[in-house]
Amino acid sequence: xxxxxxxxxxxxxxAPDATLDTSGLLCPLPVYKASLALKELxxxxxxxxxxxxxxxxxxxxxxxxxxxxxxxDFEDRSTSQIFWIEKGAxx
Amino acid sequence: MTSTLKARPGLSRASGREVRRFDDVRELLPSVExxxxxxxxxxxxxxxxxxxxxxxxxxxxGSVKDRAAAAMLEGLRRDGLAPDDLVEASSGNxxxxxxxxxxxxxxxxxxxxxxxxxxxxxxxxxxxGAEVWExxxxxxxxxxxxxxxxxxxxxxxxxxxxxxxxxDQYSNPDNVRAHYETTGxxxxxxxxxxxxAFLAGLGTTGTITGVGRFxxxxxxxxxxxxxxxxxxxxxxxxxxxxxxxxxxxxDRSVIDQVVVVSDLDxxxxxxxxxxxxxxxxxxxxxxxxxxxxxLGVEGPAVAISADSGLxxxxxxxxxxxxxxxxxx
Numbered sequence: 001x002x003x004x005x006x007x008x009x010x011x012x013x014x015a016p017d018a019t020l021d022t023s024g025l026l027c028p029l030p031v032y033k034a035s036l037a038l039k040e041l042x043x044x045x046x047x048x049x050x051x052x053x054x055x056x057x058x059x060x061x062x063x064x065x066x067x068x069x070x071x072x073d074f075e076d077r078s079t080s081q082i083f084w085i086e087k088g089a090x091x
Numbered sequence: 092m093t094s095t096l097k098a099r100p101g102l103s104r105a106s107g108r109e110v111r112r113f114d115d116v117r118e119l120l121p122s123v124e125x126x127x128x129x130x131x132x133x134x135x136x137x138x139x140x141x142x143x144x145x146x147x148x149x150x151x152x153g154s155v156k157d158r159a160a161a162a163m164l165e166g167l168r169r170d171g172l173a174p175d176d177l178v179e180a181s182s183g184n185x186x187x188x189x190x191x192x193x194x195x196x197x198x199x200x201x202x203x204x205x206x207x208x209x210x211x212x213x214x215x216x217x218x219x220g221a222e223v224w225e226x227x228x229x230x231x232x233x234x235x236x237x238x239x240x241x242x243x244x245x246x247x248x249x250x251x252x253x254x255x256x257x258x259d260q261y262s263n264p265d266n267v268r269a270h271y272e273t274t275g276x277x278x279x280x281x282x283x284x285x286x287x288a289f290l291a292g293l294g295t296t297g298t299i300t301g302v303g304r305f306x307x308x309x310x311x312x313x314x315x316x317x318x319x320x321x322x323x324x325x326x327x328x329x330x331x332x333x334x335x336x337x338x339x340x341x342d343r344s345v346i347d348q349v350v351v352v353s354d355l356d357x358x359x360x361x362x363x364x365x366x367x368x369x370x371x372x373x374x375x376x377x378x379x380x381x382x383x384x385x386l387g388v389e390g391p392a393v394a395i396s397a398d399s400g401l402x403x404x405x406x407x408x409x410x411x412x413x414x415x416x417x418x419x
Contacts, residue, residue, distance in 0.1 A: 028230045028248040
Protein backbone atom coordinates (compact mmCIF):
# COMPACT_ATOMS: atom_id res chain seq x y z
CA UNK A 1 0.00 0.00 0.00
CA UNK A 2 1.38 3.38 -0.93
CA UNK A 3 0.86 6.55 1.11
CA UNK A 4 0.71 10.16 0.09
CA UNK A 5 3.91 12.09 0.54
CA UNK A 6 4.22 15.03 2.96
CA UNK A 7 6.33 16.90 0.44
CA UNK A 8 4.26 18.97 -2.04
CA UNK A 9 4.70 17.69 -5.55
CA UNK A 10 5.76 14.24 -4.42
CA UNK A 11 2.90 11.89 -5.11
CA UNK A 12 3.87 8.79 -3.24
CA UNK A 13 6.11 7.91 -0.36
CA UNK A 14 9.19 5.94 -1.48
CA ALA A 15 9.39 2.22 -0.80
CA PRO A 16 12.38 1.61 1.50
CA ASP A 17 15.12 -0.96 0.91
CA ALA A 18 16.05 -0.87 4.59
CA THR A 19 14.46 0.41 7.78
CA LEU A 20 16.21 1.67 10.91
CA ASP A 21 14.32 2.46 14.10
CA THR A 22 16.29 4.67 16.48
CA SER A 23 13.38 5.39 18.82
CA GLY A 24 14.59 6.42 22.26
CA LEU A 25 18.14 7.17 21.16
CA LEU A 26 19.48 10.65 21.80
CA CYS A 27 21.39 12.73 19.28
CA PRO A 28 23.91 12.03 17.81
CA LEU A 29 23.22 8.27 17.99
CA PRO A 30 20.48 8.38 15.30
CA VAL A 31 22.87 10.25 13.01
CA TYR A 32 25.68 7.79 13.67
CA LYS A 33 23.50 4.72 13.17
CA ALA A 34 21.93 6.22 10.04
CA SER A 35 25.43 6.74 8.62
CA LEU A 36 26.27 3.08 9.29
CA ALA A 37 22.99 1.92 7.73
CA LEU A 38 23.53 4.05 4.60
CA LYS A 39 27.02 2.59 4.18
CA GLU A 40 25.40 -0.84 3.81
CA LEU A 41 23.20 0.35 0.91
CA UNK A 42 24.07 0.83 -2.75
CA UNK A 43 23.46 4.04 -4.68
CA UNK A 44 19.77 4.62 -5.34
CA UNK A 45 18.56 2.46 -2.46
CA UNK A 46 16.33 4.06 0.17
CA UNK A 47 16.65 4.02 3.96
CA UNK A 48 13.56 4.56 6.08
CA UNK A 49 14.70 6.08 9.36
CA UNK A 50 12.56 6.47 12.49
CA UNK A 51 13.74 8.88 15.19
CA UNK A 52 12.29 10.33 18.38
CA UNK A 53 14.98 12.90 19.16
CA UNK A 54 13.64 16.29 18.03
CA UNK A 55 17.16 17.33 17.01
CA UNK A 56 16.87 14.88 14.14
CA UNK A 57 14.67 17.34 12.24
CA UNK A 58 17.76 19.48 11.72
CA UNK A 59 20.46 16.80 11.90
CA UNK A 60 19.17 14.25 9.41
CA UNK A 61 18.64 16.68 6.48
CA UNK A 62 22.10 18.12 7.24
CA UNK A 63 23.57 14.60 7.33
CA UNK A 64 22.04 13.82 3.94
CA UNK A 65 23.46 17.04 2.45
CA UNK A 66 26.88 16.39 3.99
CA UNK A 67 27.03 12.82 2.66
CA UNK A 68 25.63 13.61 -0.76
CA UNK A 69 22.43 11.63 -0.21
CA UNK A 70 18.92 12.82 -1.05
CA UNK A 71 16.22 13.33 1.55
CA UNK A 72 13.23 12.11 -0.46
CA ASP A 73 10.59 12.74 2.16
CA PHE A 74 9.92 13.11 5.86
CA GLU A 75 7.02 13.01 8.25
CA ASP A 76 7.02 14.91 11.54
CA ARG A 77 4.68 13.21 13.98
CA SER A 78 4.15 14.58 17.49
CA THR A 79 6.59 12.20 19.19
CA SER A 80 8.56 10.78 16.29
CA GLN A 81 9.92 11.57 12.87
CA ILE A 82 10.31 9.40 9.80
CA PHE A 83 12.82 10.13 7.05
CA TRP A 84 13.29 8.51 3.66
CA ILE A 85 16.87 8.93 2.43
CA GLU A 86 18.15 7.83 -0.96
CA LYS A 87 21.80 6.92 -1.00
CA GLY A 88 23.77 9.10 -3.40
CA ALA A 89 26.12 7.89 -6.09
CA UNK A 90 29.21 9.23 -4.38
CA UNK A 91 28.28 8.90 -0.70
CA MET B 92 56.93 -45.10 46.73
CA THR B 93 58.86 -41.98 47.28
CA SER B 94 59.23 -39.68 44.33
CA THR B 95 62.74 -39.04 43.24
CA LEU B 96 61.67 -35.76 41.70
CA LYS B 97 62.74 -32.74 43.61
CA ALA B 98 60.00 -30.31 44.51
CA ARG B 99 60.12 -27.32 42.25
CA PRO B 100 60.84 -24.45 44.53
CA GLY B 101 59.30 -21.72 42.39
CA LEU B 102 60.11 -18.12 42.94
CA SER B 103 60.09 -16.70 46.40
CA ARG B 104 57.01 -14.78 47.39
CA ALA B 105 59.02 -11.62 47.56
CA SER B 106 58.60 -9.44 44.52
CA GLY B 107 59.29 -5.81 44.11
CA ARG B 108 61.02 -2.98 42.39
CA GLU B 109 64.52 -4.02 43.45
CA VAL B 110 64.40 -7.07 41.21
CA ARG B 111 61.79 -5.61 38.82
CA ARG B 112 59.51 -8.60 39.34
CA PHE B 113 55.83 -8.03 39.87
CA ASP B 114 52.82 -10.18 40.68
CA ASP B 115 50.39 -8.10 38.64
CA VAL B 116 50.79 -5.68 35.73
CA ARG B 117 48.94 -3.04 37.76
CA GLU B 118 51.88 -2.85 40.15
CA LEU B 119 53.67 -1.05 37.32
CA LEU B 120 51.27 1.88 37.51
CA PRO B 121 53.09 5.07 38.50
CA SER B 122 53.27 6.56 41.97
CA VAL B 123 55.65 8.71 43.99
CA GLU B 124 57.50 5.49 44.86
CA UNK B 125 57.42 4.30 41.23
CA UNK B 126 57.68 7.48 39.12
CA UNK B 127 58.04 7.63 35.37
CA UNK B 128 61.56 8.78 34.51
CA UNK B 129 62.70 12.32 33.91
CA UNK B 130 65.19 12.41 31.05
CA UNK B 131 67.23 15.52 30.34
CA UNK B 132 67.53 16.85 26.81
CA UNK B 133 71.18 17.60 26.06
CA UNK B 134 71.38 18.39 22.35
CA UNK B 135 68.27 20.29 21.33
CA UNK B 136 68.79 22.78 24.14
CA UNK B 137 71.90 24.27 25.76
CA UNK B 138 72.94 22.60 29.03
CA UNK B 139 71.89 25.68 30.96
CA UNK B 140 68.29 25.14 29.85
CA UNK B 141 67.96 22.03 32.05
CA UNK B 142 64.88 20.75 30.27
CA UNK B 143 63.60 17.33 31.30
CA UNK B 144 61.03 15.15 29.58
CA UNK B 145 58.80 13.04 31.81
CA UNK B 146 58.51 9.85 29.80
CA UNK B 147 54.92 8.85 30.41
CA UNK B 148 55.06 6.21 27.69
CA UNK B 149 57.02 4.00 30.06
CA UNK B 150 53.77 3.45 31.94
CA UNK B 151 52.42 -0.11 31.52
CA UNK B 152 49.77 0.80 28.93
CA GLY B 153 51.95 3.25 27.10
CA SER B 154 50.86 6.77 27.99
CA VAL B 155 50.15 9.44 30.58
CA LYS B 156 46.53 8.27 30.46
CA ASP B 157 47.30 5.19 32.53
CA ARG B 158 47.01 7.52 35.50
CA ALA B 159 43.57 8.92 34.64
CA ALA B 160 42.17 5.53 33.67
CA ALA B 161 43.32 3.90 36.90
CA ALA B 162 42.00 6.80 39.00
CA MET B 163 38.62 6.87 37.23
CA LEU B 164 38.13 3.10 37.70
CA GLU B 165 39.13 3.50 41.34
CA GLY B 166 36.60 6.34 41.58
CA LEU B 167 33.81 4.16 40.21
CA ARG B 168 34.58 1.50 42.84
CA ARG B 169 34.77 4.18 45.57
CA ASP B 170 31.35 5.48 44.52
CA GLY B 171 29.86 2.00 44.66
CA LEU B 172 29.44 1.72 40.89
CA ALA B 173 30.35 -1.70 39.55
CA PRO B 174 29.74 -1.41 35.84
CA ASP B 175 29.55 -4.30 33.39
CA ASP B 176 29.89 -1.91 30.45
CA LEU B 177 31.87 1.31 30.16
CA VAL B 178 31.77 3.85 27.37
CA GLU B 179 34.39 6.56 27.00
CA ALA B 180 35.31 9.16 24.40
CA SER B 181 39.02 9.12 23.73
CA SER B 182 41.56 9.80 21.03
CA GLY B 183 43.08 6.48 22.02
CA ASN B 184 45.40 6.69 24.99
CA UNK B 185 42.77 6.82 27.74
CA UNK B 186 40.84 4.20 25.83
CA UNK B 187 43.80 1.82 25.69
CA UNK B 188 44.55 2.15 29.40
CA UNK B 189 40.87 1.89 30.32
CA UNK B 190 40.32 -1.17 28.14
CA UNK B 191 43.41 -2.91 29.53
CA UNK B 192 42.54 -2.21 33.15
CA UNK B 193 38.84 -2.93 32.68
CA UNK B 194 39.66 -6.32 31.15
CA UNK B 195 41.32 -7.29 34.43
CA UNK B 196 38.04 -6.55 36.20
CA UNK B 197 35.84 -8.27 33.63
CA UNK B 198 34.33 -5.00 32.42
CA UNK B 199 33.47 -4.53 28.74
CA UNK B 200 34.59 -1.28 27.12
CA UNK B 201 33.13 0.66 24.18
CA UNK B 202 35.14 3.56 22.85
CA UNK B 203 33.94 6.48 20.76
CA UNK B 204 36.97 7.75 18.93
CA UNK B 205 37.38 10.72 16.60
CA UNK B 206 38.22 9.86 13.02
CA UNK B 207 41.73 10.89 12.14
CA UNK B 208 43.22 8.86 14.99
CA UNK B 209 46.03 6.62 13.71
CA UNK B 210 45.10 3.06 12.78
CA UNK B 211 47.67 1.79 15.26
CA UNK B 212 45.60 3.01 18.20
CA UNK B 213 42.32 1.64 16.86
CA UNK B 214 43.94 -1.73 16.21
CA UNK B 215 45.44 -1.87 19.70
CA UNK B 216 41.99 -1.18 21.14
CA UNK B 217 40.47 -4.00 19.14
CA UNK B 218 43.33 -6.27 20.26
CA UNK B 219 42.25 -5.43 23.81
CA GLY B 220 38.71 -6.53 22.98
CA ALA B 221 37.18 -3.06 23.00
CA GLU B 222 34.38 -2.08 20.65
CA VAL B 223 35.51 0.96 18.67
CA TRP B 224 32.97 3.48 17.36
CA GLU B 225 34.79 5.84 15.05
CA UNK B 226 33.08 9.14 14.42
CA UNK B 227 33.78 12.46 12.73
CA UNK B 228 34.17 15.40 15.08
CA UNK B 229 31.34 17.14 13.23
CA UNK B 230 29.04 14.13 13.65
CA UNK B 231 26.08 16.34 14.49
CA UNK B 232 26.17 18.45 11.33
CA UNK B 233 24.31 21.34 12.93
CA UNK B 234 25.65 21.04 16.47
CA UNK B 235 29.03 22.68 16.84
CA UNK B 236 31.63 22.72 18.41
CA UNK B 237 33.55 19.75 17.17
CA UNK B 238 33.19 17.10 19.84
CA UNK B 239 31.47 14.27 17.99
CA UNK B 240 33.11 11.48 19.99
CA UNK B 241 32.09 13.07 23.30
CA UNK B 242 28.54 13.66 22.08
CA UNK B 243 28.30 10.05 20.93
CA UNK B 244 29.59 8.72 24.27
CA UNK B 245 27.06 10.92 26.06
CA UNK B 246 24.18 9.71 23.92
CA UNK B 247 25.22 6.07 24.44
CA UNK B 248 25.33 6.61 28.21
CA UNK B 249 22.22 8.76 28.54
CA UNK B 250 19.78 7.21 26.07
CA UNK B 251 16.91 5.59 28.01
CA UNK B 252 17.69 2.03 29.10
CA UNK B 253 21.42 2.46 28.53
CA UNK B 254 23.68 -0.24 29.95
CA UNK B 255 26.71 2.04 29.91
CA UNK B 256 28.56 3.86 32.66
CA UNK B 257 30.50 6.82 31.25
CA UNK B 258 33.55 7.85 33.31
CA ASP B 259 33.80 11.03 31.17
CA GLN B 260 37.44 12.01 31.48
CA TYR B 261 36.57 15.57 30.44
CA SER B 262 34.41 16.14 33.50
CA ASN B 263 35.69 13.57 35.98
CA PRO B 264 37.56 15.07 38.97
CA ASP B 265 39.40 11.75 39.36
CA ASN B 266 41.28 12.63 36.17
CA VAL B 267 42.66 15.73 37.91
CA ARG B 268 43.15 13.85 41.17
CA ALA B 269 45.37 11.30 39.42
CA HIS B 270 47.84 14.03 38.51
CA TYR B 271 47.48 15.96 41.76
CA GLU B 272 48.30 12.79 43.73
CA THR B 273 50.92 11.19 41.47
CA THR B 274 52.40 13.22 38.56
CA GLY B 275 52.74 16.47 40.55
CA UNK B 276 54.35 14.91 43.65
CA UNK B 277 56.62 12.79 41.44
CA UNK B 278 57.94 15.88 39.66
CA UNK B 279 58.38 17.74 42.94
CA UNK B 280 60.39 14.87 44.40
CA UNK B 281 62.37 14.12 41.23
CA UNK B 282 63.48 17.77 40.96
CA UNK B 283 64.11 18.09 44.69
CA UNK B 284 61.54 20.85 44.79
CA UNK B 285 63.58 22.98 42.39
CA UNK B 286 61.33 22.80 39.32
CA UNK B 287 60.79 26.28 37.85
CA ALA B 288 58.56 25.50 34.89
CA PHE B 289 56.09 22.80 33.91
CA LEU B 290 54.76 22.26 30.40
CA ALA B 291 51.96 20.01 29.14
CA GLY B 292 49.51 19.85 26.26
CA LEU B 293 45.84 20.78 26.53
CA GLY B 294 43.49 17.86 25.94
CA THR B 295 41.22 16.71 28.73
CA THR B 296 43.31 19.20 30.80
CA GLY B 297 43.57 16.67 33.63
CA THR B 298 47.37 16.73 33.56
CA ILE B 299 47.88 20.50 33.45
CA THR B 300 45.14 21.16 36.02
CA GLY B 301 46.25 18.46 38.48
CA VAL B 302 50.00 18.99 38.20
CA GLY B 303 49.64 22.77 37.95
CA ARG B 304 47.49 22.90 41.09
CA PHE B 305 49.94 20.72 43.04
CA UNK B 306 53.02 22.69 41.99
CA UNK B 307 51.40 26.12 42.52
CA UNK B 308 50.47 25.06 46.07
CA UNK B 309 54.13 24.22 46.72
CA UNK B 310 55.57 27.29 45.00
CA UNK B 311 53.33 29.84 43.24
CA UNK B 312 56.29 31.15 41.24
CA UNK B 313 56.56 27.91 39.21
CA UNK B 314 55.56 28.70 35.63
CA UNK B 315 52.78 26.44 34.32
CA UNK B 316 52.66 26.52 30.54
CA UNK B 317 49.92 24.91 28.45
CA UNK B 318 50.37 23.93 24.80
CA UNK B 319 47.37 24.22 22.49
CA UNK B 320 47.21 23.04 18.87
CA UNK B 321 45.79 25.07 16.00
CA UNK B 322 42.19 24.48 14.85
CA UNK B 323 42.00 21.55 12.43
CA UNK B 324 45.25 20.13 13.85
CA UNK B 325 46.55 16.58 13.55
CA UNK B 326 47.91 16.09 17.05
CA UNK B 327 45.78 13.34 18.66
CA UNK B 328 45.25 13.86 22.37
CA UNK B 329 45.46 17.64 22.14
CA UNK B 330 42.47 19.92 21.68
CA UNK B 331 42.08 23.42 20.34
CA UNK B 332 39.54 25.26 22.43
CA UNK B 333 38.82 27.45 19.46
CA UNK B 334 36.92 24.47 18.01
CA UNK B 335 36.17 22.27 21.05
CA UNK B 336 34.46 22.93 24.35
CA UNK B 337 36.66 23.59 27.35
CA UNK B 338 36.41 20.55 29.66
CA UNK B 339 34.55 21.01 32.94
CA UNK B 340 37.67 19.99 34.91
CA UNK B 341 39.82 22.72 33.32
CA ASP B 342 41.17 25.24 35.82
CA ARG B 343 42.75 28.15 33.98
CA SER B 344 43.80 29.77 37.27
CA VAL B 345 46.79 27.41 37.57
CA ILE B 346 48.10 28.31 34.09
CA ASP B 347 50.47 31.21 33.47
CA GLN B 348 50.64 30.98 29.70
CA VAL B 349 49.05 29.18 26.75
CA VAL B 350 51.23 28.64 23.68
CA VAL B 351 49.73 27.67 20.32
CA VAL B 352 51.93 25.30 18.28
CA SER B 353 51.39 24.35 14.63
CA ASP B 354 51.39 20.76 13.34
CA LEU B 355 54.42 21.60 11.22
CA ASP B 356 56.48 22.75 14.20
CA UNK B 357 55.29 19.81 16.32
CA UNK B 358 56.19 17.14 13.76
CA UNK B 359 59.50 18.81 12.91
CA UNK B 360 60.47 18.83 16.57
CA UNK B 361 59.34 15.22 16.98
CA UNK B 362 61.66 14.28 14.14
CA UNK B 363 64.51 16.14 15.84
CA UNK B 364 63.75 14.37 19.13
CA UNK B 365 64.08 11.03 17.35
CA UNK B 366 67.30 11.98 15.56
CA UNK B 367 69.13 14.29 17.93
CA UNK B 368 68.05 13.06 21.35
CA UNK B 369 67.19 9.40 20.57
CA UNK B 370 63.83 10.06 22.23
CA UNK B 371 61.15 8.25 20.20
CA UNK B 372 58.21 10.30 21.42
CA UNK B 373 54.78 10.97 19.94
CA UNK B 374 53.90 14.21 18.13
CA UNK B 375 52.36 15.97 21.13
CA UNK B 376 55.79 15.77 22.78
CA UNK B 377 57.22 17.56 19.78
CA UNK B 378 54.66 20.33 20.31
CA UNK B 379 55.54 20.68 23.99
CA UNK B 380 59.30 20.69 23.38
CA UNK B 381 58.91 23.21 20.55
CA UNK B 382 57.10 25.55 22.94
CA UNK B 383 59.74 25.05 25.68
CA UNK B 384 62.57 25.91 23.31
CA UNK B 385 60.69 28.77 21.66
CA LEU B 386 59.95 30.35 25.05
CA GLY B 387 63.43 29.66 26.39
CA VAL B 388 61.92 28.47 29.67
CA GLU B 389 64.03 28.72 32.78
CA GLY B 390 65.18 25.38 34.17
CA PRO B 391 64.87 23.05 35.79
CA ALA B 392 61.83 22.64 33.58
CA VAL B 393 59.72 19.51 33.18
CA ALA B 394 57.71 18.78 30.03
CA ILE B 395 55.24 15.94 29.72
CA SER B 396 55.98 13.39 27.01
CA ALA B 397 52.50 11.91 26.88
CA ASP B 398 53.14 8.93 24.64
CA SER B 399 55.64 7.30 22.35
CA GLY B 400 55.93 7.59 18.59
CA LEU B 401 55.28 3.90 18.04
CA UNK B 402 51.52 4.44 17.80
CA UNK B 403 51.99 7.10 15.10
CA UNK B 404 54.09 5.22 12.54
CA UNK B 405 51.44 5.73 9.86
CA UNK B 406 51.35 9.50 10.52
CA UNK B 407 55.14 9.71 10.44
CA UNK B 408 55.19 7.88 7.11
CA UNK B 409 53.11 10.73 5.63
CA UNK B 410 55.34 13.38 7.18
CA UNK B 411 58.49 11.70 5.89
CA UNK B 412 57.31 11.18 2.32
CA UNK B 413 60.24 9.69 0.41
CA UNK B 414 62.78 10.67 3.03
CA UNK B 415 65.07 7.82 4.03
CA UNK B 416 64.25 5.74 0.98
CA UNK B 417 66.92 5.05 -1.65
CA UNK B 418 66.63 6.74 -5.02
CA UNK B 419 67.60 5.04 -8.27
